[in-house]
Amino acid sequence: MGGPDALLAARLAAGDDLALAEIFDRLAPAVYGAALHVLGDSAAAQDVVQDVFVDLWSHPARYDPEAGALRTYLTILARHRAVDLVRSELRRLARQERHCRLAPGSAHPSPGEEVAAAEAASVVRDAVQLLPGEQRRVVELAYFHGLTCREVAAAAGIPEGTVKSRLRLARVKLETMLDRQLLESS
C-alpha cells in the first residue's frame, strides 16, 4: 500500500474520517507549535490549525507523498498561513494608521488589538533592520513614524516618487525575508 504517508493520503482521498483523526492526533501538536511560533497567540494559532486540517481533508490531492513527509507539508502550510495572518494584520494596521492620520482621534483600538499590533510589529522589526539603508529609512519614517509619502520625501530630501518606489521594493523584500526567517526558525 506504499509508505505510511502514502497510505494516509489514499485513505484521506477515500473519505476515511479515522485517517484524519489519526493525523490530527499525531501531527496537530507540531502544526499548532509552528503556528504559535509565528503568531505568538494561541487563539490565532488554533485558527491556523483548523485551516490546515480542513484544507487537507477538503483537498487531499494537494499533498503529494512523493514530494515529502506529511509532517513537513503540514507544518510548512501552517507557517505560511500564519505569515499570511501577520501580513494581513500589518495591512490592517497600515490602513488604520492612515485613517488615524486623516481623522485624528477617530479610532480607539481595543487592548487586544494593541497587543496583536505589538506582536505583529515585533515579527517584522528584525526584518526591517536587514533592509538596505535607503529603504529602511523610508520604511521607518512611513510606518514607524507615521509620515505620509510627501512628508517622508521632505524629511529624507528625495522626490516623492522615489519614496514610493523604495517603499514598494522594501515591501517585496520584507515579505521574502519574513518567509525565509520563519522557515529557518522552525
Add this chain to the structure above:
Amino acid sequence: MTTHEPVSAPGALPAGLRGRVLAASWQARAPGRPWPEPAEISAVEAFRRAADTLDRLLGTLGDGDWAAPALRDLDVQGLVGHLIGVEEHLQRCLSGDPEVAGTDHVGATQPAAARQAGLPAGETRADWRRAVNRTLGLVRGRAGAAFPAELALHGMRLPLDALLVVRAFELWTHENDIRLAAGLPLAVPDSSSLRLMTALAAPALPVGAARTGLAAPVSVHLVLTGPGGGTWDVLLGSVGRDPAPVRIVTDTVGFCRLVANRAGPGDLDMDITGDPAKVGGVLAAAAALALD
C-alpha cells in the same frame, strides 16, 4: 498485508481544538465520500457502459478466442450465451414473471449457453447485443416507479437500480473472464461505474456474512482507495455491538474483484487493523456476494 496497533492519544493541545477541527472538516466534506467525487451516473447508464465495453471487446475477438475456455465448462461463446440467458431472465423479471425469482443464476441460464454451440460467433454477439438492447428498451420505456419497489431475480430481491448495477458488475466481470481467455490485459470500469458498484457491494456485506454463516457481530471500517472508492462502517453477523471493530484498507478494483470471486483475500494489497480472524470473516463475506 500489514497490521497496525491503534494510534496513541492526542498530545497536549488547547482543550476542544480536536473536536472543533474535526467538526469543521466534516462540514467541509462529508466523511465516506471519495475525493475527487466521480461524476454521478444512473444505474442504467452504468449498465449501458458495461455492455458497450463488452461489445467492443467481442468485436475484436478472433475465431480462436471464441473457442477458448473461459469459465466453468464454458468457452467464450458459451459465456456470452450465459449472458444472453441472464438478459432473458431479467426481461421476464421486469415483465413480472415470478418464475425467475428463485432460479439458479448459473443453472437456469445453462440452456441459453448451450444454444450457442456451433453458431457463428458473429451471430452470438448479435443475439447478445439484441438482448441487451431489449433490456435497455424495457427499462427506459417505463419510469422506474412503474416497476415494483423490489424485483426478484436469481435469489436476489433488489430495487431496479441496484439490479442494474449488479448487471453492470457482472458484465465487467465476464468481460475480464473473456480477456483472460483471450490473453488480453484486464479492464477497469470508469470511476463513476465503480462508485456505483462499491456503494452497492460494501453495504451488502451483511448479506454475504449471512451466506457464510458469520455468527458473532463484526464491525468493519472499510476503506476502498482509488477512483470509485469510499469509506463505510458496516456491521456484519448477528445484531449486537462489536467491542473491537476492524479496519480494512484496500484498493477499490481489488475489492470488486474479490466481490466477484475473481480474486482471493491473498491477492489483495491490504492494510488491516484488528483481529485477523474477523478480517478473514469480512473478506469471506465479500467473496460470498458473487453470483458465479
